[in-house]
Amino acid sequence: MENVAEEDGIFELETPASEILEEMTYDRSEMMNCVDQQVQTNIEKAQAKQKKNFAKSKNKGVKVFQLSVGDLVLRKVMKNISRKDGKLDALWTGPYRPAKTKLMMLSAVVKKKRKKRPIGPLPVTPALKYKDFPKLLPVIESGEWLKDEHNDNAQAFLAKNFPHIGSLQATWVFISEECQSVGTPKEDFVQIVNVCGNHWITLSNIGCPKDTVTLYDSLYNNLDSGSKAKLHKQIADMLMPTSKHLTIQWADMQKQTGTCDCGLFAIAAATSQCYGILPQDCYWEQEGMRDHLCMCFQQGDLALFPQLAVVRKHERHHRVENTEVFCHCRQPYNPGVFMVACDRSQDWFHRGCERVPKRINKNTLFVCKNCK
Numbered sequence: 001m002e003n004v005a006e007e008d009g010i011f012e013l014e015t016p017a018s019e020i021l022e023e024m025t026y027d028r029s030e031m032m033n034c035v036d037q038q039v040q041t042n043i044e045k046a047q048a049k050q051k052k053n054f055a056k057s058k059n060k061g062v063k064v065f066q067l068s069v070g071d072l073v074l075r076k077v078m079k080n081i082s083r084k085d086g087k088l089d090a091l092w093t094g095p096y097r098p099a100k101t102k103l104m105m106l107s108a109v110v111k112k113k114r115k116k117r118p119i120g121p122l123p124v125t126p127a128l129k130y131k132d133f134p135k136l137l138p139v140i141e142s143g144e145w146l147k148d149e150h151n152d153n154a155q156a157f158l159a160k161n162f163p164h165i166g167s168l169q170a171t172w173v174f175i176s177e178e179c180q181s182v183g184t185p186k187e188d189f190v191q192i193v194n195v196c197g198n199h200w201i202t203l204s205n206i207g208c209p210k211d212t213v214t215l216y217d218s219l220y221n222n223l224d225s226g227s228k229a230k231l232h233k234q235i236a237d238m239l240m241p242t243s244k245h246l247t248i249q250w251a252d253m254q255k256q257t258g259t260c261d262c263g264l265f266a267i268a269a270a271t272s273q274c275y276g277i278l279p280q281d282c283y284w285e286q287e288g289m290r291d292h293l294c295m296c297f298q299q300g301d302l303a304l305f306p307q308l309a310v311v312r313k314h315e316r317h318h319r320v321e322n323t324e325v326f327c328h329c330r331q332p333y334n335p336g337v338f339m340v341a342c343d344r345s346q347d348w349f350h351r352g353c354e355r356v357p358k359r360i361n362k363n364t365l366f367v368c369k370n371c372k
């Protein structure tokens with residue numbers, strides 16, 4: 001600084017003139033003001049950037065629509081579906097009609113284009129053990145309906161002890177309407193599946209003729225047509241029938257009392273199938289099933305469910321159902337998907353699966369890959 005003079009190694013400070021001091025103070029305060037302002041702008045900039053990034057990750061696939069009063073709309077359930085429970089809940093609720101009179105902008109999530117399932121068998125996605133198993137116990141103990149993680153945990157135990165048994169796939173695989181991820185087990189299989197979003201059943205082809213599966217439904221429910229079509233599709237994906245039909249045998253099994261224990265009966269049926277015992281022969285002690293499952297989860301092993309000392313008489317199957325399957329994908333008929341018959345084999349094929357020419361009428365000769 002110019003006002004500091006050096007003399008014999010001692011610093012001697014000279015007081016600056018008052019106007020210089022004033023000027024300095026003014027400069028400093030100006031600078032501090034600028035700093036404040038700069039800090040504020042930087043904060044705003046950073047916040048705007050964060051907001052933008054957040055919106056970018058949150059609003060993926062969101063499109064804004066102009067809706068008018070009285071339009072019919074569906075509301076997307078925006079909760080995180082990747083979380084463990086609630087995977088089987090409905091993805092959309094409604095229909096609703098917007099009722100506000102003001103100009104409204106509602107956003108709706110545009111469904112992502114579904115990945116098409118490749119033709120032919122897919123590998124299975126095994127059910128995994130639930131890491132934090134004590135969290136599973138309260139639901140079992142309280143008498144509530146079992147969730148996907150309970151059934152997956154049970155299936156993972158069975159897969160560990162019975163490596164020769166196929167499927168035991170994660171239950172989420174069966175959720176999507178198109179069943180894109182349902183695997184085709186190489187071995188005879190056991191599989192717990194959810195139907196209608198609120199009911200657990202077990203499927204198995206152990207001891208069944210070719211292209212046939214036994215269905216263990218402890219409620220003896222009649223499925224609605226949509227759930228039935230989906231289940232047929234899943235069974236077709238698991239069996240990949242080589243003949244023209246798939247057959248479902250409805251097991252004459254013990255009927256559950258109440259509505260909450262279907263998961264326990266599904267696990268009990270799967271367990272006895274794995275142990276080589278016909279589930280139809282079993283008369284389980286329903287009151288003891290929850291305690292037994294808790295004990296098994298704690299011990300890390302699934303043992304046979306305790307039975308009453310009663311010989312159960314049964315007809316093995318109380319209903320047998322045949323469903324025709326078509327095309328290279330071996331799927332049942334779906335009225336929503338266009339099919340064409342081959343002029344030689346008379347077999348039916350989907351347009352997508354068999355590259356059927358776009359323009360086709362009664363006079364077009366169509367010959368499938370199998371007949372070429």
Ligand SMILES: [Zn+2]
Pocket residue numbers: 326327328329330331349350353
């Ligand atoms: Zn097809």
Ligand SMILES: [Zn+2]
Pocket residue numbers: 342343344345346347367368369370371372
């Ligand atoms: Zn043909």
